[in-house]
Amino acid sequence: FPAFGTMPVGGGLLCAASGLALLVTATATDFWLQHRAPGGTAAIGLWHLCLGGHCRPPPAFWDATRVLMLLAVLAAAAGFALGLSAAAAGAARRARARAAGVTLLLAGVLALLGLAVCTAGARSLLGPAPGAWRLSWSYLLAWVAVVLTGSAGTGHRRGGRGLCRWVPHPRRALLPL
Template sequence: FPAFGTMPVGGGLLCAASGLALLVTATATDFWLQHRAPGGTAAIGLWHLCLGGHCRPPPAFWDATRVLMLLAVLAAAAGFALGLSAAAAGAARRARARAAGVTLLLAGVLALLGLAVCTAGARSLLGPAPGAWRLSWSYLLAWVAVVLTGSAGTGQGHPWVGHRPQRRARPR
């Protein structure tokens, strides 16, 4: 199988690209927490808190979540770029693949920390019984992005990435 050595790189790049797209979408949208009630809807995101049609800046703990998510986006973009450069033929293929793996794992860890800060902050903001408040689709996209970037990082960082199996000469 001549393409066997490149399969993990392609799968890692697919996970990295998908994870990066989801991280960007989750970070850019303002639907991390939503409240649906007969009086109207409310949404809290990384950039706005909108209650009844009036928007204002989100609580202070969202700043930490926002910074961690932006760093995760930057790390995922760097990991994807390194993964693309590792997919090209070259002498530094394995080193680039490992660097891409470490960078993508870092992106997953940063996003995971951002989600942890968000979850803890939302619990402190809303109290132990949040009632009608629900974690919404932006938050869920960020969780899927954590899984994808983590998978891409482990897929890119393995020793077999960038290694092409050598053909053995058949004895005559």
């Protein structure tokens, strides 16, 4: 197995793995919107809406967000697996790297669509003056995951010349250009 410093997809794999982990975390947690007030807290996530200790299913528009985020997680996992297989493959390396790139870009687009639906739905749910409601850390993790999976997809698709393109190998000497 070649060292990651010799592979242009090494950094793309790092971005893909990080993006996948953040997508899973954002999708699994229930802190997309939070409300903090003296009377208590409330949180809305993809799976629950909890107000004052009582939880119920979230509004219907969250179903679309949930489906898009789950599809993004599946696409990111497939892209990461394809990227790993491209790192180990010989002749089919370039084709697998491009397929990984396209799949990771698809994951980023699906997550971006999920975030757009969430933002529009939250705006319609809370009205023009949302008050003490704030987009919370699960929502922000999803945005970071969009950037990471998109960067990984671009890096794989362009043959390792993207934002997350190269992780140096510890034994490789870095020489000035």
